[in-house]
Amino acid sequence: ALPSGRTSYRHLYEYNYELKELARKNPTLVSAFTMPESTWEGRDVVGVEIATDVKNLTDGKPVNFTMGVHHAREWPAGEHVMEWAYELVNGYSHDAAIRSLVGKTRNIVVPIINPDGFEISREAEPKGDFTRFDYEMKRKNCNVSDSPPQYATGVCKANPGGRLRGTDPNRNYAGFWGGNGAELAWSGDTFRGSAPFSEPEVRNVRSIVSSRQVTNLITMHTVAALVLRPPGVADVRPPLEEPQYKALGDKLASRNGYTSEPSWALYDTTGTTEDWSYWATGGWGFTIEVGGNGFHGPYADNVVAEYEGLAPATGAGKGGNRQAFLDMLGNAADP
Ligand code: 0X9
Ligand code: ZN
Numbered sequence: 001a002l003p004s005g006r007t008s009y010r011h012l013y014e015y016n017y018e019l020k021e022l023a024r025k026n027p028t029l030v031s032a033f034t035m036p037e038s039t040w041e042g043r044d045v046v047g048v049e050i051a052t053d054v055k056n057l058t059d060g061k062p063v064n065f066t067m068g069v070h071h072a073r074e075w076p077a078g079e080h081v082m083e084w085a086y087e088l089v090n091g092y093s094h095d096a097a098i099r100s101l102v103g104k105t106r107n108i109v110v111p112i113i114n115p116d117g118f119e120i121s122r123e124a125e126p127k128g129d130f131t132r133f134d135y136e137m138k139r140k141n142c143n144v145s146d147s148p149p150q151y152a153t154g155v156c157k158a159n160p161g162g163r164l165r166g167t168d169p170n171r172n173y174a175g176f177w178g179g180n181g182a183e184l185a186w187s188g189d190t191f192r193g194s195a196p197f198s199e200p201e202v203r204n205v206r207s208i209v210s211s212r213q214v215t216n217l218i219t220m221h222t223v224a225a226l227v228l229r230p231p232g233v234a235d236v237r238p239p240l241e242e243p244q245y246k247a248l249g250d251k252l253a254s255r256n257g258y259t260s261e262p263s264w265a266l267y268d269t270t271g272t273t274e275d276w277s278y279w280a281t282g283g284w285g286f287t288i289e290v291g292g293n294g295f296h297g298p299y300a301d302n303v304v305a306e307y308e309g310l311a312p313a314t315g316a317g318k319g320g321n322r323q324a325f326l327d328m329l330g331n332a333a334d335p
Contacts (some may be wrong), residue, residue, distance in 0.1 A: 002307060003086035012119050014165035015082060015111050016046045026089055026101065029054055029102075035204035039116045040142045041156060045204055047110035050088045052103050059106070060211040064332040066325065067110040067205065068220040070273070072117025072138040075296035077220035079303040081111040084325050095243040101326070103279050104333035108208060114169055116142035116156060116203050121296075128294075135175050137295070139189050141201055146186040146194055156210025167193035172202045172223075175275030178300050180233050181268035198317050216332040217285040218325065219273045222302070223280030224266070225314050227253040227324070232263040232275045248284055248315045248331060256306070258291060284331065 010018075023032035051061065066084055068077035088107055091098025109216070112118050118140050124135035135204045142156030144165045156165055164187040171182035174196035177244035182192035197203050208214065229249045231237050253260035263269065274285030291314045292302030305311040310318025320325075 002083050003090050003294045004083060006079070007304075009296065009303075010082065011166070012112065015078065016044070018082065018086070019037055019046050019048050019111075021283070022048055023088055025326065028052075029092055031055060031304055035110070036207050037200035037204055039114075039118045039171070039200055041146070043119070045110065045115060047108060049104065049106060050085065050092075051106040051109050054106075060213075061104060061106045062215040062332050062335070063106045063108055064141075064216045065108045065110075065208060065212075065214045065331050066220070067113050068114045069114055069118050069136045070201070070217060071221060072114055072121040072140065073136065074220075074222040074290075075118075075122065076222050076292065076302040076306065077263060077300075078111040078118065080108060080290060080307050081308055083303075085111075085320075087214070087322060094278065098130065098326070101329045101333045103327060107329070108212070113205065114124040114141050116118050117166065118178055118243045120156065120163070125310060129254075130156075132311050132322060135163050138163040140164075140167075140168050140191065143193070143199060146235060147321065149185070158198040164189070167191050167199050168287045169199055169201045170273060171269065172197065172199045172262055173206075173273055173276035174272045175272065175277075175279055176181045176231070176233050176236060176270035179268075179270035180235070180268045196271065201209070205273065206276075209281060209283075212279060214277070215283045215335065216328050217274065217277055217283060218328055219285070219287050220290065221287055222273070222290045222291045222295050223292065224278065225256075225258040226266065226287070226289040227258050227260040228261075228263040228266065228287040228289070230263060230274045230278045230285070231334050234268055234271040234273045235262040248328075250329055252286065252288070252324040255319040255327060256288070256291075256309070256317065256321050257311070257313075258288070263287065279310055286328075288324065290321065
């Protein structure tokens with residue numbers, strides 16, 4: 001069973017409520033916070049920080065940052081990150097190994113980076129047909145300011161323009177922004193935005209990474225069962241890979257049974273999360289794409305099995321994303 005006991009996909013209001021409840025019930029260990037900027041539609045981006053004596057921000061401990069749902073339709077990404085928060089809280093009182101790792105680190109956990117997009121996808125009438133008006137399959141955020149005037153009015157969800165309004169938050173970071181694998185057209189599903197960090201959701205992540213000692217970062221996506229490290233674009237790949245980076249990615253992948261590879265080997269992208277954070281700070285960052293059945297397939301498959309390491313196709317018996325997250329925490333605690 002999952003650390004929270006959950007058996008179905010959360011709604012946005014449940015994420016926000018549960019994060020605040022975790023903090024209310026564990027006031028010295030957990031602190032809930034709202035990211036500095038609200039979204040285009042005015043939503044809060046909510047997270048928790050988990051550390052021994054969490055309010056003492058001057059303890060100098062390394063920060064392990066876990067986040068999900070840059071992409072609206074990738075619901076399992078938020079679930080895995082939310083369960084990780086419960087894992088740390090439950091483990092702190094019941095598991096000596098987790099208590100020790102948490103004791104050496106600070107953990108920032110933000111399940112839903114893109115709440116505007118997630119709300120549209122999560123509350124949509126299910127269709128699953130990938131048409132331009134299929135809100136369940138929305139990927140991007142709700143910045144409509146780059147849409148032509150006839151599409152730029154009203155709320156993000158309203159027709160016309162359908163799900164294709166918005167910027168891809170995972171093409172809007174400054175790392176190699178403007179290069180291959182990111183569309184210039186406002187309607188593209190990988191639209192890069194008008195400038196690096198034009199999006200509040202992306203500036204929120206920048207603000208945490210730039211103001212805190214984030215030595216380790218995981219950004220969760222779906223769907224291809226991958227552990228991806230930089231660089232995201234082939235023409236900047238170094239002649240020799242950093243062996244420690246590959247080794248850490250391979251270790252995480254040995255837990256969830258996913259494929260460990262540099263991101264460019266999947267396809268070129270620019271402006272993605274770790275292609276900025278790694279070059280900006282030197283901290284390790286990985287994209288983990290949860291495996292399973294579709295962008296948000298059955299909860300038992302895509303969330304429970306992939307988190308717990310029960311999925312026959314990938315991680316059966318190896319510990320799942322739970323253990324991959326624990327290994328990343330271990331790297332933050334004892335680099
Ligand atoms: O394209 C993305 O943003 C990620 N895949 S997803 O299906 N979740 O949209 C992967 C980005 C990883 N980076 C590269 N492939 N270069
Ligand atoms: Zn994604």
